[in-house]
Amino acid sequence: MGSDWTTLGEYIKVQGGFAYKSQDFLESSPNKVLKIKNVRFGAVDYSETAYISDDLALETSSWSTREGDILISMTGSGPNAPQSLVGRVARVWKDEPKAWINQRVGRVLFKEQNNIHPDFVYYLLTQQSSQEFLVSNSSGSANQANISAKTIERVPCPRIGYQASKKVSEILTSLDETIILNKKINQTLEQMAQAMFKSWFVDFDPIFDNLLEKHNNNLEKASAYLTAKGALDLIPKLQKRHTIQQTSNYKPLPDHIKKEFPNDFQHHEDMGWIPDEWQDKKVRDLLELKYGKGLKKSERIEGHYPVYGSGGINGYHNSYLVEGPGVIVGRKGTVGTVFWESKSFFPIDTTFYVVPRKNIPLQFCYYLLKGLGLDTMNTDAAVPGLNRENALSLSCLIPKEQLLSRFDKMIFSYKNMGAILIQQNKSLESIKERLLPKLIGGKIDLREEKRK
CATH class of the missing domain: 3.90.220.20 (DNA methylase specificity domains)
Known part of the structure; x- marks a missing residue:
């Protein structure tokens, strides 16, 4: 070269x-x-x-x-x-x-x-x-x-000859493949976090596990108990959970986590059967949705802080509006999108950003909002829009603070692992950026030295 x-x-x-x-x-x-x-x-x-x-x-x-x-x-x-x-x-x-x-x-x-x-x-x-x-x-x-x-x-x-171009490619491809692998691991971590939220707070899997255990894991006895309570709509879910328990990939929660879930359900006038000791709340009881701030396109070209619109990152700015981590919700344009940002950021006026109430973990708010169907709540005819009051008026179930704290700590471990991978990728990208023009331009000699 x-x-x-x-x-x-x-x-x-x-x-x-x-x-x-x-x-x-x-x-x-x-x-x-x-x-x-x-x-x-x-x-x-x-x-x-x-x-x-x-x-x-x-x-x-x-x-x-x-x-x-x-x-x-x-x-x-x-x-x-x-x-x-x-x-x-x-x-x-x-x-x-x-x-x-x-x-x-x-x-x-x-x-x-x-x-x-x-x-x-x-x-x-x-x-x-x-x-x-x-x-x-x-x-x-x-x-x-x-x-x-x-x-x-x-x-x-x-x-350049084929073999020389191949050597250059192998060096750069090895960096890219590591970057891609790290991204896939990060995606898996996020999928695990979403699956945990759904299992704990939507499907109530640990509560059905505890209910079965209370009846010595006897499906007939547990079903008869629910029938006597009039909770007939819970029986198919109980049967499904019992079937899952019989599979080889079923892993019960550790006892110290399992005990933080109730082992029964109570009837709620509006919401039907809900977990014992859990409370019916409105979204506004958990968080505030604050408006982003207008920012000209010409001001989104350079900077260290990501600028969020309703469709995600649409530029960078030299100052931030919200100290990270934070959650962004699409308000105008792309309605009801929900983004997590680990560092400080600038949400523009087509978005809301989330401020949790006292003792409500931000990460719980993030997964809760993602599952509320905000993307179906367009209220404006000309320009798609999300009405803040409508979103804040949605109902949700809240467990005891101790369980929220437990969830937050476990999700934090996933986020922390993901942050390490993101930082590693930044280092790899920097290395690739420095190597790329030198390798392409033949400024690094890749020929093997002849043995003496």
């Missing part, structure tokens, strides 16, 4: 996505269609895709993705809106779903096999100098910039 440079067009060509029509899209199907918004920095976002029929998927199979594909957004914004920048590059990683690319999503195709390693091209396109080249050579406006296949093919590229 040296200073001999050419352009990517020597090695690749760019295939444009298929021009699906609006009437082609379905509400759901197994066949996901990727639009430019799904091409994120380094990875594909499959959360909000379009869908097509099986017949159309088969007809347009030449536009279906495979592991290792390099995708690029050919329409986007200029540098004033970095999150939607034109020329974003994503890689289809291992075990990702098959999808189909829509128009204005480009895919890199290689002119010859084993001429240059595909991952080298991916990392070349992601480095800052290549991103700047694509933005500066785009056409259109700052709000809708466009690049062509020819523009992508004109990106400067070193002349």
